[in-house]
Amino acid sequence: MSRVDAATDRVADLVVDRPGAIVAAFLLVTLLFAAGLGNVSTEAGTEQFTEDSPAQVAFDRVNRDFQPTFEPDEGTTQLIHRSRNVLAREELLRMLRTLERIEDRETLRVASIASPARTVARTLDPNATGLEAEVRAVEGATEREVDRAVRRAAESPGFTASLSEDFNARSASASASITVVRHRIPAGLEATAGAGGTSPLTDIQLRTERVVEAGGGDVIVFGAGILSEEFSTIIGDSLLIVVPAAVVLILVFLVAAYRDLVDLLLGLVSLAMALVWTIGFLGLADIAFSQLLIAVPPLLLAVGIDFGIHTINRYREERVTGTGIEASMRVAARQLLVAFGIVTATTVIGFSSNVTSGLAPIREFGIVAAVGITFTFLIFGVFLPAAKVFADRVVARTPIPQFSQRPLAQEGSALGAILPVGVAVARRAPVVFLLLVAALTAGTGYYGTGVDTSFSDEDFLPPEETAGFLDELPEPFAPGEYTVTGTTNYLEENFAAAEDDTVVLYVEGPMRRNDALEAIQRANRDPPDSFVTENREARSESILGVIRAHQERSDSFRRLVARNDPDGDGIPERNLERVYEVLLDSESGDQARRFITEDYRSTRVVYTVEADAEQAEITADAREQADRFRFEATATGATVVFQDIADTILASALRSLVIAFALTAVFLVVVYQLLAGRPSLGVVNLVPIAVTLGLIAGSMRFFGVPFNALTATILSITLGLGIDYSAHIVHRFVDEFEARAAVLPAIDATVKGTGGALTGSMLTTTAGTGVLVLAITPVLGQFGLLTALSVFYSYLTAIVVTPSALVVWGRLTGADLHASRRGFVHAVRPDSTD
Structure with missing residues (x-):
């Protein structure tokens, strides 16, 4: 017996032998985490994303050192x-x-x-x-x-x-x-x-x-x-709309999936515990609940619903054969603990890969999601089976009525007739089908490379006018009145300063040097394309403009500049410290302090850029302009900061995906080597996930959803949730193949056995996460759409693509032939590899 089998046997025995103690222990831990709920704080807005950005650091120094009148x-x-x-x-x-x-x-x-x-x-x-x-x-x-x-x-x-x-x-x-x-x-x-x-x-x-x-x-x-x-208010209002809608939809689908009051209550209690543990953890760990973390509860519900339905459904499969309570749960727990462990580990890998992000909120999201999924595994892998055994023992001794105890997709049901469509394809033309799927994946993936990346305040703000149906909601669900978007639009429409697009160069160097001001003037000539020009010079605001303006108002200052301006161009090249000193002491001093510091060690230059230029183009041109300065110059300003964050978001998404995919592949190969002596099954497990990733990338571009602060996590989420569905199929296949010693019969039994639970999980999760489209802010709606699509694609590929992948796997490895002769386990020698 392997160490994995021994461990699952011990847990299964504990669940069956001491269910009351387990239930009591989990409820006690729930009370401990509930104490942290009151300590949960909120954090909203874009500042949480920009604080680590070098461009934002420079922007903060500009705002601190130069005190611009209308800068944030x-x-x-x-x-x-x-x-x-x-x-x-x-x-x-x-x-x-x-x-x-x-x-x-x-x-x-x-x-x-x-x-x-x-x-x-x-x-x-x-x-x-x-x-x-x-x-x-x-x-x-x-x-x-x-x-x-x-x-x-x-x-x-x-x-x-x-x-x-x-x-x-x-x-x-x-x-x-x-x-x-x-x-x-x-x-x-x-x-x-x-x-x-x-x-x-x-x-x-x-x-x-x-x-x-x-x-x-x-x-x-x-x-x-x-x-x-207002950001914080939007978080609360969004949750107040989304959560009840999600609860109603989830409840409807759970009723259809469980079809029994006791099982329904156990499932709901388990879901509530997962949320309490995770949100309580936020309070105890002093992690603020940000807009990004709104995605965590739906993710926990997605995994929890899946685990719950599988637990009850697998237990019922044994019970309908006449097996007793303890024996049925022992079989179900032993099998599902392994499947749940695979799903949990790969999901944690997917979410934890976000800790490599350059953005603190995305790192926190990865940590909290990984912790929450681990809590969900413990609750649904240990507490729910124990609670089910405890409840069924009580029901057996009391007149409490039980409703349908049939498993989903039982032989002869309508769902049972539909689910094997993938098996039918695998039986006729698995290779051709996989080639078509590969072409589809490559095409959608390539199409998805054109997905935009964005980051701005508007991502987090509600529309100026909320959707009509929101206005019809009764209290306390009716959203509040939001003014920030309207005010921002009003400023842009009515004030030239708010309407102009600008970038700022923060220049550090000895501004006392004779050539310091001439260097600024030279850098302004023939600027990049996105800069607004006048007479082939960049339109800009700098200390030069203040010096010129003050010369027109002060004869003494004009004479001072003339004495120190050998070439007569109005820009002094000598005795600059005296020029600055007189300027700062004059009536133009406040204006001058907007562009030069009191110690004459740094200055700022504000350039006007084309309003219709792309954010990426402006940022690239601003950095090119900074390179023209002889002194150290840093390009900054809101446009540059936001583009810097957008670039970081895309890099984080791709890096997290690569790391998560690689670690998941290694993990699955090792796990299936330990469980079944067939490491290549780990590769099979990844096939539907690769297809899902291609589909979700193409869908993002098709629906016009960019990579932003929230959707940047969607690739790792797709990987994490997608593994859930394919892991259930492949792991169940291992058990069925051992018993039947033939690939196609094992696949058919797998899909019919676990396909019903997967279908119930998919419908419930898609509805539960899809309700985020009702959220007030567009970014949450986009995230809800993508998460629901990820779940649906993961389910579809697991049911339809995995059977053909397993048939091809059986042919390539010869497992089908060996198994038919000697049985699945005995076909693998201890020292053999694929």
């Missing part, structure tokens, strides 16, 4: 003021009084406020310092004086940049403005992290919303905290 910032809140004319006297007063209330709230930790309303007030009264004085300045001015002040303020690019594109200087009108409030985040705290998904910035911005609402008018509070809060 952890301590920044935007107030978007909308009105018929936000520059009218009454609207300016409304905004200034609202800002007074915001500044007066200590809890809002206001550090500074930049607002068009304040600019107009200070233009009216240059001596006005503080919001109270600015309010008095506007109150004391007439509408005509306010209009003149607006026209004077419009001479500053910073003022017009904070107004909507319909700003008209002559009429002193604009339909919207942006006010930026900066907050002091408490020392030692992360602005985007906190228990339960809250953060200091989120709390500040939610409080700011309440203050703004009290002031009246159409003012939207927008910022990273609000975005994070």
Whole structure:
């Protein structure tokens, strides 16, 4: 007896001999994991994906060192003021009084406020310092004086940049403005992290919303905290819609699969335990529940449903022959523990391969999914059989009614007549069929190489208008009102700064060197194709532009530059430290600090790029532009960061697939050598999986689903779940072949015996995971579609393709001939190989 057989025998004996103790022990462990449920926090948004990106690190340094007015910032809140004319006297007063209330709230930790309303007030009264004085300045001015002040303020690019594109200087009108409030985040705290998904910035911005609402008018509070809060809300709302729908569909199919109240309850309790253990593990391990981890519960349900149906169905196959409770479960447990072990190990390999990803959320997904699948194996491999024995003993002694105990796809049933279609093909033309399947796999796989890769905030945001059926849902299932997408679209449509596509070059080097500014100017000539050009120079914002602009406003500064500009091109080449010092101390100092640091060790250059250029093209051109700089330059900005993540996502998906496929192949070869002395059966086990992977890749391109933060895991998931179906077929074939000593009869018995359980599992899992298409965010819907397709393809290939693969295997290895003479096990010598 092998060590595997000995181990499964011991577990099977324990299940049959001490079911009550096992049930009690598992329930106790469930209580322990339940204690972790209250510690589960949430994490949402794109920050979790970008934090390890070199481009994001550079972008964070740019935002920290140069304090750009409208760049995303952890301590920044935007107030978007909308009105018929936000520059009218009454609207300016409304905004200034609202800002007074915001500044007066200590809890809002206001550090500074930049607002068009304040600019107009200070233009009216240059001596006005503080919001109270600015309010008095506007109150004391007439509408005509306010209009003149607006026209004077419009001479500053910073003022017009904070107004909507319909700003008209002559009429002193604009339909919207942006006010930026900066907050002091408490020392030692992360602005985007906190228990339960809250953060200091989120709390500040939610409080700011309440203050703004009290002031009246159409003012939207927008910022990273609000975005994070809405991401978290979407997670909750999606789960509230998806989970009940999944439960209803799963319940319907489980009723059809089990057809017995006691078995149904045992299956549901086991599923609930798997979820409690896994989610409780998140709380105990201090892993935040992110949008990516929404995929884990459906995966656990998929594997748990499969294990549950197989356990009950295999047990019933023995019971209908008149075998007793203990003997039936002993046979079922011994066989299924091995099958479940194979499925669990290969699934864990598939999910664990994600730990090689360069993205932390994908690594966490791989770890949590692997742990959850292991928990599922323990619960359905040990607890459910023990609970079934315990329950059947109780039922035998009580008048509790039992309903149908027939196994699925029993001989003579409609399903039993349909399932052997793959066997019929294998009997007539297995080689031709496999060649056609290989051609189909190659074709769909090649077609799938054109799948796009994407990463953006929009992947996680709900559509601006949710689907109509969601609005009809009753409470508490009705989704909330989501504003972030609408606000983002409004900004893009109405503000030029939000509409322009830009990339940022973070340049590090001694900016005091005489040729430092000339180097920036030279790099701007003949830029890459995606950069917007003017007179063959890249359209850009840099310290050069600030120097030129200040020369026009200051005669003394113009003379300083002229003295240090030997070639007379307006760019100083000498005494640069003095030039910077005077510039930073001038009225243009704030603008200059957006482009150069106080120590003159780094600068940033912002390039405008073509709005219709592809993200990948922009990123490649930005890096090419960075290489032109004599100093060390890093390309960054939102476009570059997101493309960097998109590239990492694709690389992670492919690397995880290769690693998972290779490790799974090795594992299966070793396992079937140990179990049956036939390592080549491990290769047979992989044939339907390879077909499924080709089909899913082609389906992604056909349905327009890109590799994104969530679907990047679909290849390893396909491998993990796909093994589930083919492993059941191949492992059952081993047992049937040993008993029948002929390939085709063994395949026929296998498909009819385990095909019914596979069908029930497929229908239930496809429905349970497919309901993710109801989720509010598109990325979850795409993931649900692909997971459901993966399960369906895995089932179809296992039932239809595996029989032909086994027939060809029997011919190539001569197993059929040897087995018919000597029996399957005895046909293999101890030292033989395939």
